[in-house]
Amino acid sequence: HSLRNIDELCASIVRSHRETNQYRVEELQALRWKLFSREELQAYQSKSVDEMWQHCAIRLTDAVQYVVEFAKHIPGFRMLSQNDQIALLKTGSMEVVLVRMSRFFNTENNTVFFDGKFAGAEIFKSLACGDLITAVFDFAHDMCGLKLTEQQIALFSALVLINADRPCLEDRGRVQRVQRSVELGLTHILHRDNQDNLMHKLYQRMAVLRSLCSLHMEKLRWFSQRYPLTAHSLFPPLYKELFASE
Numbered sequence: 001h002s003l004r005n006i007d008e009l010c011a012s013i014v015r016s017h018r019e020t021n022q023y024r025v026e027e028l029q030a031l032r033w034k035l036f037s038r039e040e041l042q043a044y045q046s047k048s049v050d051e052m053w054q055h056c057a058i059r060l061t062d063a064v065q066y067v068v069e070f071a072k073h074i075p076g077f078r079m080l081s082q083n084d085q086i087a088l089l090k091t092g093s094m095e096v097v098l099v100r101m102s103r104f105f106n107t108e109n110n111t112v113f114f115d116g117k118f119a120g121a122e123i124f125k126s127l128a129c130g131d132l133i134t135a136v137f138d139f140a141h142d143m144c145g146l147k148l149t150e151q152q153i154a155l156f157s158a159l160v161l162i163n164a165d166r167p168c169l170e171d172r173g174r175v176q177r178v179q180r181s182v183e184l185g186l187t188h189i190l191h192r193d194n195q196d197n198l199m200h201k202l203y204q205r206m207a208v209l210r211s212l213c214s215l216h217m218e219k220l221r222w223f224s225q226r227y228p229l230t231a232h233s234l235f236p237p238l239y240k241e242l243f244a245s246e
């Protein structure tokens with residue numbers, strides 16, 4: 001890997017990250033005090049469990065679609081087999097959505113951008129999975145504390161996705177080679193930003209991401225048993241394909 005290749009790799013991952021986010025950080029910053037009114041909050045909280053789950057599944061699928069686009073532009077991802085691309089997205093796309101959530105989290109009032117405004121955790125009450133929401137908010141708060149730049153978020157997101165330790169990969173060696181080039185890219189920009197110490201913190205966060213996503217899958221299994229009709233016929237197909245543990 002000559003330095004030029006690493007620079008090109010970083011540049012294409014950062015460009016892809018920029019192009020696959022519906023909002024720029026500046027836009028989200030400008031909206032940070034746009035909060036839901038009490039009436040709007042009431043409306044969300046009076047939704048039934050399955051209505052709110054369906055609403056969030058649709059939002060989540062929107063966010064995941066952008067992550068799929070992001071993955072396709074990571075150099076080396078498209079050279080992987082279709083099955084390996086799906087396997088990496090199955091386990092990594094939710095993790096990247098959660099990493100991105102730190103871009104639209106306001107630590108001053110613990111609100112997250114959702115449905116066009118900033119909302120506190122209470123808005124998700126009718127989901128009946130307070131522990132998952134608390135963990136998601138705590139993670140977003142913690143990620144904000146790292147004060148990552150857009151470039152660092154882009155490279156970290158790519159590393160979260162290209163993980164050779166994921167289950168059921170056909171050609172683990174090939175994924176390892178792509179993963180190693182992305183790791184080189186991340187260490188390169190952290191070194192350039194004089195923040196080498198961030199690397200081990202980011203690896204620690206990857207373990208937290210895995211626990212968050214298994215909690216999400218556990219809640220989804222609980223929900224699908226209680227509301228099989230909603231889960232099987234009203235959730236977006238991509239959500240089922242990626243998260244239903246079929």
Ligand SMILES: CCS(=O)(=O)c1ccc(CC(=O)Nc2ccc(-c3ccc(CC(C)C)c(C#N)c3)c(C(F)(F)F)c2)cc1
Pocket residue numbers: 020021022023024056057058059060061063066097100101103104112113114115116124127129132133136216219
């Ligand atoms: C990401 C690109 S961007 O342009 O920065 C952008 C693009 C869009 C948005 C708005 C947005 O989507 N925010 C949002 C906030 C919370 C949540 C959420 C809600 C419920 C749950 C639990 C449920 C799945 C059981 C979880 C979890 N885990 C997460 C979601 C979404 F439902 F989608 F997961 C979306 C914000 C920035």
